[in-house]
Amino acid sequence: MTDFYLNYFTLGDESYRPFPMKTSLDKYIADLMKDVKADYARRENDTIVKLELYRVDVSPKKEDLANIQVPPKKEMLKLIKLVGDYWTNPKEVQRDRVHILVKAEIIRNSVLSPEVPVGGKRSRAEEDHNKSIENFKKARISYYIGISHSTASTAAKHDNFIQQQRGKDYMLNGRPRKHTGLPIVLYHPVFGNFLSNLQSSDPLDPDFERQVLEYLWASQEIYEAVRKSQVEHGDNSRDASIRDALENLLSQPWELSEGAPDTAAINAAVFVDRPIVQPLTDYMWVGSNPSKPKEIRSVARVFDCVLQAQKELKVYYTELASQDPRSLDPSPFPYPNHFIADTGEQVNFDYISALEPLSLDASSYLKSSKSHIIPDKLVFLAKLRNVESPTRVVVKFVEYYNSDAHKLLAKEGLAPKLLYDGTAHESRPLGPDYYMIVMEYVNGVDLGRSDDLTLPLCVGENVERALSVLHGADIVFGDLRSPNVMLVKGADDKITGAKLIDFDWCAKHMKGRYPLDLNVNGNVTWADGVRPGELMKKEHDNVMKEYLFVLRELV
Missing domain, CATH: 1.10.510 (Transferase(Phosphotransferase); domain 1)
Known part of the structure; x- marks a missing residue:
């Protein structure tokens, strides 16, 4: 039977290039799927899996392919049918249109390529890894430039924060959920140590506990003055964690606290390709609570853990400051190596x-x-x-x-x-x-x-x-x-x-x-x-x- 060509486009291919595929009316769709998979691998050196084929009729222009919608599942081409069941007359197939939409997962074959360079050249895996790191560095710079026009206090206002989270300069603080980063404990041991120390049963220094108790009493006495100051300056509309994260925009970890005068929480943040902010503690009542008198020791434990973390970070940053900045290479990967x-x-x-x-x-x-x-x-x-x-x-x-x-x-x-x-x-x-x-x-x-x-x-x-x-x-x-x-x-x-x-x-x-x-x-x-x-x-x-x-x- 006479061969003819159908043009296919793979959803998610950012080159937005459709490819021609030779086929025939008597070929099973199952075999056409295999041909598409092999053809894509030959052209792009990548693998597509879990293919779904749909009959479409769209322009090959980039703007049209970028906005193409996947048809309903029931319109997916059936594997047991023939190509001729969908395209009955090859002469009516327009060469300048896209006829097949391929929905699939694209697997970059860098993770399957050999590690050993051939002929002195870099391997595909090494090239893709280096490209990934370069893109990561560019993303960091782009983010920093994007937020540099705004002050931390302005960005922390609720309306401004919502606008930021809806744009390209969002931070990964879990609001909304899709803007959630990897667990922050993967980026520096100070975070994991802090959480482990919170669970310690070792007794604290009694003098330290007394100092915490005195602080709690003092904080309750100045409560009204602090609240009045906040109201007068309109700070109620600002999120402390956002403000602190932006004020401390660094390439390495830090810890910050937030809360109203009667409560406190410890958050952690790190700047990867953009800031990740995650809570390390719940909100704590910062004061004496007659109904839960033992909680004073819990608050003291948190304060002690903060002091230990502060010492860790001081050592870390002191060592960092002694190095040549050009040798400091940020990484998107976890720190355990x-x-x-x-x-x-x-x-x-x-x-x-x-x-x-x-x-x-x-x-x-x-x-x-x-x-x-x-x-x-x-x-x-x-x-x-x-x-x-x-x-x-x-x-x-x-x-x-x-x-x-x-x-x-x-x-x-x-x-x-x-x-x-x-x-x-x-x-x-x-x-x-x-x-x-x-x-x-x-x-x-x-x-x-x-x-x-x-x-x-x-x-x-x-x-x-x-x-x-x-x-x-x-x-x-x-x-x-x-x-x-x-x-x-x-x-x-x-x-x-x-x-x-x-x-x-x-x-x-x-x-x-x-x-x-x-x-x-x-x-x-x-x-x-x-x-x-x-x-x-x-x-x-x-x-x-x-x-x-x-x-x-x-x-």
Whole structure:
């Protein structure tokens, strides 16, 4: 049958270039999808996955493609239909129009390219990393220039703040939620130390506690004068945390307090590509409270932690001031850059990029923030420094992690090797709520990003065996969706098996519970009984396993 061309455009491609694709009326849409994927990879050296094809008829002009809307889901081209079912007469196809809209995820192949330079040239990964850092630096400068026309007190006024948060110079203080940065404890140990010190049970110096008590009494006596001063000067309309963050626009961490005269709170802030501001304490009653007399000691503990943090920052900034400013290179990545191996040796690593696994996108109803230059996924690709050959690792920051489950499967070759388990160490530089996990990097693609409708039988066998091992130890995996099944590839790029990743939810059968933010809004199909806060059961894993391959064939 006569071949003809259709022009396709991939949503999210910022070059806004449609490409021609040769096809024929008798070709299945499933095969057309494979052709589009291969053609895009050849032209852009990037990979597109999770493709959805839609028939459209739009102009190829940049302004039109920039505003193109995805048609309803029901209009998506059906894989079992032919091209001729949608374009019946090739002669009527206009060459200067876009005919296919491709909705897909674009994976920059820098994270899959080799580390070793070829012919003395820089690798693609190195070039993309350097470009990312340059963009980060430009974003910092652009932000600083953008806010330099306004004073801190003016910007802190409520109306001005709303306008700023709606524009390009917003800060990441969680208002609105999409403007939320990564946990601030990832950027400097002073924040994690502060939070850990808050939980200390060590007794404070009695003299210090008495000084705090005297201060609280004094603060209550001057309350009316302070309130009067604020009212007269109209300061009620200003947000102290905003004002302080803007007045302290630095490239490194600081702590600030806010509150009315009768309350106080400790916030933390850091300037990454824009300021991140997050609270470290709740608002505290700054005074003597007869109903809760023991809270005076809690307030004293906070004051003591602030003094310790102040000492840490003084040492940090003194050392910083002694260095050549030209040698200070700001980084968008977390500060932890080493771990202690089982041998006791310190292993250093450098971050390459942030990874964006799908596991949280769909499993949580809290949609991810797109406000930050680094995504709000706490998973990063890195390479080890003190090894002979470049070795890639995955660095992950978690609130909870079942390392026992991970180790069980890693021992059987059914999970990446666990190189460092932060949950097993007493040292808590990230504070009481976060741990660092380091594991080997697996060459492959997760099942959620794979478009292969036919998979080797070993994939299903490996998943089956992994569940058997976990269930034999009375452990429920919990989040057995396609993004958490890694298809392992060999040197020839062929799939050789599967490994499970993401052990954040793993827990004991009938004891562990599903997260309260589990997504039940319809874009994830869960086994019956899987609900926020409900008990986790092995049978849930078995049902989810069947869902994995319902649209795929294992041969």
